[in-house]
Amino acid sequence: MGFFERYLSVWVALCIVAGVALGKSFPGVAQAVGSMEVAHVNLPVGILIWVMIIPMLMKINFSTIREVGGQKAGIGITLFVNWAVKPFTMAALGWLFIGYVFRPWLPADQIDSYIAGLILLGAAPCTAMVFVWSNLCRGNANFTISQVALNDLVMVFAFAPIVALLLGVSSIPVPWDTLFLSVVIYIVIPLLIAQTVRKMLLRKGQESFERVLARLGPFTMAALLATLVLLFAFQGEAIVRQPLIILMLAVPILLQGLLIAGLGYWLNLKCRVRHDVAGPSTMIGASNFFELAVAVAIVLYGFDSGAALATVVGVLIEVPVMLWLVKMVNQSRGWYQQQIKVSS
Numbered sequence: 235m236g237f238f239e240r241y242l243s244v245w246v247a248l249c250i251v252a253g254v255a256l257g258k259s260f261p262g263v264a265q266a267v268g269s270m271e272v273a274h275v276n277l278p279v280g281i282l283i284w285v286m287i288i289p290m291l292m293k294i295n296f297s298t299i300r301e302v303g304g305q306k307a308g309i310g311i312t313l314f315v316n317w318a319v320k321p322f323t324m325a326a327l328g329w330l331f332i333g334y335v336f337r338p339w340l341p342a343d344q345i346d347s348y349i350a351g352l353i354l355l356g357a358a359p360c361t362a363m364v365f366v367w368s369n370l371c372r373g374n375a376n377f378t379i380s381q382v383a384l385n386d387l388v389m390v391f392a393f394a395p396i397v398a399l400l401l402g403v404s405s406i407p408v409p410w411d412t413l414f415l416s417v418v419i420y421i422v423i424p425l426l427i428a429q430t431v432r433k434m435l436l437r438k439g440q441e442s443f444e445r446v447l448a449r450l451g452p453f454t455m456a457a458l459l460a461t462l463v464l465l466f467a468f469q470g471e472a473i474v475r476q477p478l479i480i481l482m483l484a485v486p487i488l489l490q491g492l493l494i495a496g497l498g499y500w501l502n503l504k505c506r507v508r509h510d511v512a513g514p515s516t517m518i519g520a521s522n523f524f525e526l527a528v529a530v531a532i533v534l535y536g537f538d539s540g541a542a543l544a545t546v547v548g549v550l551i552e553v554p555v556m557l558w559l560v561k562m563v564n565q566s567r568g569w570y571q572q573q574i575k576v577s578s
Contacts, residue, residue, distance in 0.1 A: 245459055246554055253463040257470015268468040275415050279464055284424050285457035287365035289450040291428035292435075293375035305377055307505040308515040312381050315498045315519040316359040317392055323493060324356025325349075325400045327486035336482040344540035351531050351544025352486055353400045357393055358530075359385055360521035362420035363556070364514060366458060367521065370560045373514035379425070381518060389523070397530070462553050473550070476543070483547040491555050495520035499563070506574045513563050521556050524549045 257264040270277045328349040337345060361382060368378040435443040466473070473480055498519050502512035527545040535541040 246462060246557060249459045249462040250466050250554070253466025254470045254473055256463065257467040258474050259470075261471055264467040264470060267464065272415060275419060276464075279461055280419050282457045282461045282464070283362050283366075283420060284427075286454050286461070287362060287369075287420070288424050288428045288431075289447055289454050290365040290369040290375060291379070291425050292432045292447065293369075294379055294425075294429070294432075295376065305374075305507065305511050308377060308502060308507045308511040309381055309384065311498060311501045311505065311507070312385065312515045312518055313388065315494060315501070316385060317388060317396070319497065320359065320490075320494050320519055321353065321357040321396050321400060324486070324490050325353050327490055328352035328356075331486045332483070336485075340479065340482065341540070347535050347540030348483060348544045350401055350535065351527070351539075351541035352483070352548075354397060354527040354530050354541065355487065355522045355524070355545055355548040356490065357397045357400070358523035358527045359389070360518055361386060361523050363521055363552075364518045366454070367517040367556055367560055368514035369454070370557075371513035371517065371563045372510060373517075374508070374510040377511050378514040381514060385518060389526075393526070458553070465549050465553070479543070480547050480550070483544050484551050487548050487551055488555060491520045491552070491559070495559050503570060503573055509567055509570050509574075512570065516563065517556065517559070520559055521552055522548050524552070 267278055268276065332340065332345060332348045332352065340348065364382055365378060367373075368375070432443070435446055495516050498516035499512060502515055507515065524545060527548065528542065531539065531541040531545045
């Protein structure tokens with residue numbers, strides 16, 4: 235592990251501080267960059283995510299994609315955790331902490347809205363950033379693209395009914411333009427670019443291909459840190475204005491991420507799933523599709539609502555938490571593989 239990777243947590247902390255400082259000191263600039271969006275999808279962040287995920291997508295070899303069929307356990311665990319567990323545990327944690335434990339310190343008229351925002355987060359599993367987390371924990375690229383594609387397909391049919399059930403609302407106005415555009419921006423376009431570049435490089439030989447991938451590594455991490463600065467800059471004013479509320483909202487979101495990651499990893503271990511499949515299978519449930527959650531929160535409750543703020547808090551804490559989870563998955567690789575051998 236190089237110097238940069240060894241102290242990644244330090245760079246992340248510095249980026250958080252820098253982002254908040256920029257958002258507070260230059261709110262006009264942060265708002266201008268934050269407003270560069272189409273259907274609630276921020277274009278600068280989208281470009282940075284391309285830089286992060288294209289190297290991961292270049293590793294996909296579609297000629298061997300059929301091998302994913304042998305990883306039915308990993309796919310099944312992903313779907314079970316994302317759709318049968320995650321939305322309901324997030325709702326339960328929201329009701330417990332926001333509706334009961336922290337109720338005396340929160341604005342009474344916003345409590346239901348805060349809980350609604352948490353539910354929206356829990357019902358929207360991650361899409362784009364899964365490629366980043368999978369790459370960092372050396373996940374199987376073919377499995378990652380397959381599980382993301384399948385999860386997005388399920389989301390089209392399951393998101394609105396689950397949210398409606400948990401919110402007690404008969405009709406949820408799902409922003410289909412956000413959902414569709416996010417899939418196009420975060421999967422279709424970068425996948426086409428990555429596969430085109432892959433074919434061009436492979437014509438020059440496998441060694442050339444591996445050399446370019448190695449050179450792209452630093453750009454991937456730089457884009458991740460730049461994304462973190464932007465996300466915290468967008469919300470710099472809110473963080474400074476409402477720090478205690480943000481901390482209280484962060485508690486159920488943090489516990490949810492740890493709970494879902496632990497459950498997914500444990501289920502993969504019990505089913506003796508390969509580690510390079512268990513990693514991305516675990517990560518997709520622990521992170522959130524925050525563009526969709528924020529968009530629905532704004533549509534349902536308004537831009538300045540407690541629901542919108544709760545979904546934004548999910549954005550703020552996700553990257554540091556997911557980096558820590560990636561570290562845990564990597565450090566436990568030897569133990570995990572040993573446990574599989576013992577139980578075989």
